[in-house]
Amino acid sequence: MRMLSHKAKTAQADLPKPRDATNAGTTAAHARTGRKWAVWIVKYGILSLGAVIMILPFADMLIGALRTPVERLARPPVYWPAIPQWHNFIRAFTDLPMLAWLTNSVIVTGAITVVQLVTSALAGFALAKYRFRGQNLILRIVLVAQIFPFFLFIIPMFFILRYWPFAGGNDWLGQGGTGLLDSYLALILPFAVSWYGVFLMRQFMLTVPDELLDAARIDGASEFGLFWRIALPLVRPGMVTLGLLVWIYHWNEVIWTMTVTRAAPELQTVTVGIQLLRSEFFDERNQSLQQAALAVSVIPVIVLFLCLQRFYVRGLSMGSLKG
Amino acid sequence: MTVSALRLNPAKMVTQKTAPYLFLVPVLLFGLVFFALPLVASLYLSFTSWNSLVAPRWIGLANYEHLFTRDPLFLKTLLNTLVFTVGVVGIGVPASLLLAGVFSRSRYQALWRSIYSLPMVTNVVAVGFIWWFVLADPWGVLNRLLALIGIAGPAWLNDPSTAMIAVVMVFVWMHLGQNMLLFSAGLGAIDESLHEAARIDGASEARIFWSITLPLLRPTILFVLITSVITAISYFALILVLTEGGPVNSTNVTALYIYGMAFTDLRLGRASAAAYVLLVVIFLVSLLQLRVLRRGGVEAY
């Protein structure tokens, strides 16, 4: 498998130098330089326009978070707050259970990320570095399972967790209690394995040289030792990639968490908390607080991503293309 | 492997032959409990009438019959799903391809990448509400901007003729950066010398794009197409936040309809049937795309 070159190539003559135009004697050269300028303008015009569209909604949110209720109720409503109400960001923590929400988000997302990394790496290693009966079947299932949409599983999973034997006051038939629904496990277990993660880790594990593993075997390393001491360190970048993908996906997950935690406010994550308050937020006087809360829910992931984005880019291309 | 062998030396049990199975135990267990079991369970439920408060009642094919003959809303949501899918793929894929084209030839890539990645790392609830404010009529920032240039903006989310357009727009916005990065990774993998050779031969940039870049990019394009289509057909989180399917069901897609059927109206049997119908649709579309993909000369992984 050939690893892809991830650095998108930057065109060599990116910016035409104005001096070229004055030095060039022929009209053809003038035309060429003119066209280059046109290309430059179109290129950065498109990128800048796109960037404005990307940023504008976020800016609107931040400006909105700084308004007073009076400014919102005016007709027309005041767009630029006269005195920015920075304390709205503090109110997001004092008037809403923001800390509890964020704590839950961190617990759930962190646990899912760790568990998925473990299960994916183990399975990926097995699928990439061994030959065994059923291997092709399992690989095929891993690939096909990815197209099964999650909504198909919502109803049955809810009841599987509800009737989980010996949990949450249930007897062996799963009757009598709440099963796993009242615990963090309800939010974590259904995502303990991701088929995509298994596939991605297999791709990364393929890059581990067989010679290295065989040499270690001769030196008496155990099979788990091969995985732990040789394969894992080699695919660390892949682990970071997958970890980041999983973290972003599950920090942002809302449907399943909302379904499970509707009646368990103490388990609600930040996305669900904000979603379930939406009808209170339809009141204009509460909307600055809402926009502040949205900003608080968005910023941790953005910061994390900006720090680790090179891994994300690699993960995207690994998952999509065969080497 | 015998029990006595196990008792003698557990470490010895993990040989090169047994190790892969052991490593796969978590995945296999999970596959059994959270994949196979739910699939079977919801297939069974789809033949029952069940509100979860009393035991399920077997009613054969009645749920499927109801969906296709007596539930005009179900068919309408299928149509909405089609419109949504065609919209987000038809607009999102070309737009991100164009952006990737200019992005991969620009400077300050880290900056552009950061900006274009903002939506994809933002949670869907936030995306929904952020746009709910932007699209608000008449005082949202979009209609304020339109009014500046003398255009009376539509009611967007409140008008059934524009709500779907707005939802598609927001979805495209949300996924633009991700697809752009995928395409630019694909573009980065193309051997630049091919382009150089064509340039020396005097081919125009447009010609080079059509005859060299696009064909070489086909695997990425098909990958993005397939994943976008599957995602779009089964998608409803954004719509739940933005419009809850309204106004007058103009943005009610099948997946959202199924969710409400299950957890608001407690028609869990019928919702399971509808989910299976949608699964079949996804399967057929995927098969169709895989055929095209194979014909395009790309092996599936």
Add this chain to the structure above:
Amino acid sequence: MSPAPVGLSLKVALRLLATSGLAVAGLSGPVWAQQKTITVATHYTDEQMRPLTACFRRYEAENPNIRIVHQQATFRDFLQTILTSRIGGRSPDIYNVYSIWGVQLVSNGVLAESPADIIDFVRREYEARTVDAATVDGKIWGVPAEVSTYLLVYNKNLLKEAGYSAPPKTWDELAAMAAKISKADAQGKLTVAGYAFGPTPANAVHPFRTLLFSRGRSLFTEDLRSTNLTAPEAVEIVTKQAEMFRQNITNASIQVRDFPSGSVGMMITANWFKDTLRQGLGDKFESTVGVAPIPGGDDWRTYQYSFYYGVDARSPSKPEAWRLVRWLNTPSEPGKRSCVGDMLMTMGGLTANKADIMASQAEVNDPFTRPYVEAISSGRAISEKNVPQASEIEVTIRGAIEEAWLGRQDPQRALSAANAQIESILREAR
């Protein structure tokens, strides 16, 4: 239906976390062996609940073996929350039930039957018409609490500006006045709607009901197997509403919640909206808001619905729960209000508890509330018989009416399609 809150407060989550921890401790530790936790689920915000919460604490002080927890869910999510939490095996002990959910909750065995002393108490202390709303299959399922009814609310200043000194008496008058009140900007966009509707199913269905009742029709047929949606009166009402959208007198963007900002001339709305209006308008409330009968002619009628406190059939502490419900609804001494009555009056709601009404003459007689109270006491406010799947049915009707409003479908066709769908829902539920 919840008046929009001012102070957002979901410290409930934290509190619940703390108390559920205590509950667990209560199960294991011998010291806590006698402790029982009673969870009360309502759609009210902490702010609105304050008087009731104070009562909870008092009750706990008087009964050291009882802890009371308030579980809050917004009105839109309430039914879904109780149903999913119940199928999840975790249900509150006491519900504040919206009357239209009654049949669904009763037929699925969610609600416990009221004990005889509660039935006597309700029959004795509450107005008969409201007791009907808490009745399913001839049985009373809880203690009536908040009562709501609809009237025409108008902006006095906007009416005066347009040259009107009195509110309209008929829908045709209303439409003509609304046309003069509404204003548009340079681009033709409506800035003031002469009349406004709202986004929820109730915002469409309840005003529609008041107009239908005023024409002598009920929404459901006598046998509760079908509707009168296809009756000419129903079609005419919706046609005239749709006409207002067509003439740009109203639109989907300007809604009842915009009334405080001065961009709504008239609307048909419930008494509990008073709190939102008062908070939004501040000291301009008195000079701005006018209340008038439903513009349905001399024989106008209106719609009333209510909430009642019921107990979960699976609750392990049913006797304690009923005792608490009764305590909350009984005045502590003659001439005073009960806890629930106190809370409802503070937030601008109404009650059908005779003692509470007697003790609340000041609140009941303010210019905003009095017409609502009179609508109920004069018998003009009608509550219909409860049907199964009522919230699903309201969504269906809302859909049809909205199709007509927005000019997507002919009213006749939209309403008869809804009728067919509702007939099928009712048939299935039997």
